[in-house]
Amino acid sequence: MTAPQGILCYSEEVDRARELLRYCRARDLAAGGPVAAAILGETSPDTPAHLAEAGAQTVYRMSASPPPLPDPHVLAPALASIIREVQPELVLVSSTKRGRELAGRVAGLLDLVAETGVTDLRREGDRWVLEREALSGNAIAQESLSAPVAVIAMTPGLEAPAVPPAPLAVRDVAGSFPPPLTELRERRKKSGGGVRLEDAERIVTVGRGLRQREDIPLVESLARALGAAVGCTRPLAAEAGWFSDDHWIGLTGHRVKPKLYVAVGVSGAVQHLVGMRGSRLVVAINKDPNAPIFQQADYGVPGDLYQLIPALLKVLGASVGTPS
Amino acid sequence: MGDELRIGVAVKHGIDVGLVKADPSTGTVDLSSAPRKTSDFDKNAVEEAVRIRERRGKGQVTAISVGAPAARESLREALAIGADEAILVSDPALPQPDTRAVARALAAVYRKVGGFDLFLFGEGSTDHFSGLVGPRVAGELGIPSLSHVRRLQVQDGEIEVERDLEEEVEVLRARGPVVVTVGQEINTPRLPTFMANLKASKREIRQWTLTDLGLSGTVLQSHLRTDRVAVPQVPRKRQVLSGSSPEEVAQRLLSVLRSEGVLP
Numbered sequence: 001m002t003a004p005q006g007i008l009c010y011s012e013e014v015d016r017a018r019e020l021l022r023y024c025r026a027r028d029l030a031a032g033g034p035v036a037a038a039i040l041g042e043t044s045p046d047t048p049a050h051l052a053e054a055g056a057q058t059v060y061r062m063s064a065s066p067p068p069l070p071d072p073h074v075l076a077p078a079l080a081s082i083i084r085e086v087q088p089e090l091v092l093v094s095s096t097k098r099g100r101e102l103a104g105r106v107a108g109l110l111d112l113v114a115e116t117g118v119t120d121l122r123r124e125g126d127r128w129v130l131e132r133e134a135l136s137g138n139a140i141a142q143e144s145l146s147a148p149v150a151v152i153a154m155t156p157g158l159e160a161p162a163v164p165p166a167p168l169a170v171r172d173v174a175g176s177f178p179p180p181l182t183e184l185r186e187r188r189k190k191s192g193g194g195v196r197l198e199d200a201e202r203i204v205t206v207g208r209g210l211r212q213r214e215d216i217p218l219v220e221s222l223a224r225a226l227g228a229a230v231g232c233t234r235p236l237a238a239e240a241g242w243f244s245d246d247h248w249i250g251l252t253g254h255r256v257k258p259k260l261y262v263a264v265g266v267s268g269a270v271q272h273l274v275g276m277r278g279s280r281l282v283v284a285i286n287k288d289p290n291a292p293i294f295q296q297a298d299y300g301v302p303g304d305l306y307q308l309i310p311a312l313l314k315v316l317g318a319s320v321g322t323p324s
Numbered sequence: 325m326g327d328e329l330r331i332g333v334a335v336k337h338g339i340d341v342g343l344v345k346a347d348p349s350t351g352t353v354d355l356s357s358a359p360r361k362t363s364d365f366d367k368n369a370v371e372e373a374v375r376i377r378e379r380r381g382k383g384q385v386t387a388i389s390v391g392a393p394a395a396r397e398s399l400r401e402a403l404a405i406g407a408d409e410a411i412l413v414s415d416p417a418l419p420q421p422d423t424r425a426v427a428r429a430l431a432a433v434y435r436k437v438g439g440f441d442l443f444l445f446g447e448g449s450t451d452h453f454s455g456l457v458g459p460r461v462a463g464e465l466g467i468p469s470l471s472h473v474r475r476l477q478v479q480d481g482e483i484e485v486e487r488d489l490e491e492e493v494e495v496l497r498a499r500g501p502v503v504v505t506v507g508q509e510i511n512t513p514r515l516p517t518f519m520a521n522l523k524a525s526k527r528e529i530r531q532w533t534l535t536d537l538g539l540s541g542t543v544l545q546s547h548l549r550t551d552r553v554a555v556p557q558v559p560r561k562r563q564v565l566s567g568s569s570p571e572e573v574a575q576r577l578l579s580v581l582r583s584e585g586v587l588p
Contacts, residue, residue, distance in 0.1 A: 103456065104469075105469065108427060139556070181467070252507065294562065311571045
């Protein structure tokens with residue numbers, strides 16, 4: 001048996017697969033070895049060409065009609081059989097929720113070493129050095145990996161410049177998809193309020209210091225007066241349901257980078273701090289002068305939000321209420 | 325799936341991220357000496373398991389931890405929340421098991437105890453957050469996994485979940501045995517009472533080695549090593565603004581923000 005060689009990239013989203021391919025090719029991660037892509041049941045006739053254009057030297061395709069669901073129970077055994085055929089030294093997938101589940105299932109099926117949330121990957125001699133977020137996003141860990149074969153889930157948004165396209169080479173792989181182990185009852189898009197917190201210049205975020213849902217207009221008025229978007233902490237979105245998920249800032253919510261971040265009634269749990277770390281200037285308003293948020297703020301105002309917001313509105317010449 | 329649900333819950337005794345302190349001169353963290361606690365989402369998993377048993381009025385909740393002997397602490401917490409029994413897998417041959425070793429050990433426990441109808445996990449650990457262990461166990465055992473679950477119902481031998489993906493919400497059904505990973509949204513774990521803690525401290529915790537599970541420490545040696553953990557320092561001014569009245573503080577804050585150039 002020859003030693004594993006080259007890199008195999010897979011994502012059920014073609015754009016993500018292209019990103020993985022370009023990342024590999026631009027850095028010559030395969031060190032001259034083959035860079036390949038896998039298609040699992042996807043039927044669009046253009047996909048192989050799109051993947052070759054992003055640098056896939058071989059596109060391994062396992063077809064099915066009808067196409068299988070994007071379900072790890074169906075995709076993982078198929079990807080595992082392509083891995084057995086291709087014998088790559090690395091399998092790259094996207095570190096999305098689906099991608100991580102797929103990575104774990106494939107790794108479990110083949111007993112391979114795996115890692116997720118990887119933001120940077122390079123070869124150093126006979127090992128791989130990778131960087132990933134650790135400690136709930138508060139730290140960057142550097143890990144080294146020495147295994148003949150590994151599955152790595154890369155965080156989307158990689159620096160992946162254009163690369164010279166590879167000539168189109170498609171290899172159809174024989175095989176079939178197993179039946180799904182779960183029954184999909186419903187799939188719906190999350191309702192978004194059209195908020196894109198990642199793009200906001202200013203954000204006013206409210207936390208558990210807000211006593212009741214009826215007080216949200218108070219916070220919204222301050223946000224409007226400052227020309228800011230409204231964010232919230234996890235308990236207000238996930239537990240209380242006062243805000244939809246697109247307002248939620250934190251480890252499992254949105255990561256933001258505004259010029260001005262005003263945290264109102266936010267205690268400063270580590271999972272929240274990760275989401276706001278990219279802010280240029282942070283203001284914290286909190287009743288508890290010992291709240292951890294003050295350690296992460298440029299300007300801290302110890303005080304009651306129910307007094308301070310009306311005072312700020314007064315000075316700004318604004319009032320509480322719905323927009324006219 | 326029988327009437328008496330058998331529920332397994334995996335519990336990690338992980339690093340207490342809130343208490344981690346970086347060395348100010350190097351900006352790095354020494355993880356070997358970092359304080360530890362039960363991983364946040366694993367507590368949600370234990371709570372959910374106990375709630376399912378409570379709703380049905382019967383069933384058995386087994387908490388399992390793989391790691392150093394100190395993981396007993398997290399198992400005691402699981403018992404205090406309401407788990408019926410606890411199993412620690414600890415072996416000097418594997419002082420710091422990686423996700424692969426933990427998953428192999430959990431799958432081996434599953435086989436040794438004759439399986440669970442429902443095997444619950446946190447969707448990721450507070451310290452490492454790979455999200456791999458649950459799906460790995462399911463992959464090895466060839467059973468379904470349902471990840472990122474925020475609502476779970478057991479009905480007529482079927483498990484129905486609502487899972488939260490980045491852009492979508494899915495409702496899925498599966499027949500047990502099944503692996504489910506949960507996030508913080510699924511519940512708020514109870515704070516055990518003093519009496520519950522006291523009782524849990526007296527309970528026996530079964531301890532198994534890798535050999536007891538038919539596994540080998542050599543085979544499970546980690547191929548993944550953490551070389552360095554750095555905490556990016558964002559310097560903040562940490563100035564406190566105060567005044568004799570809320571209006572005065574408000575004035576002060578707004579003029580500071582204007583001079584910083586973040587307000588027009």
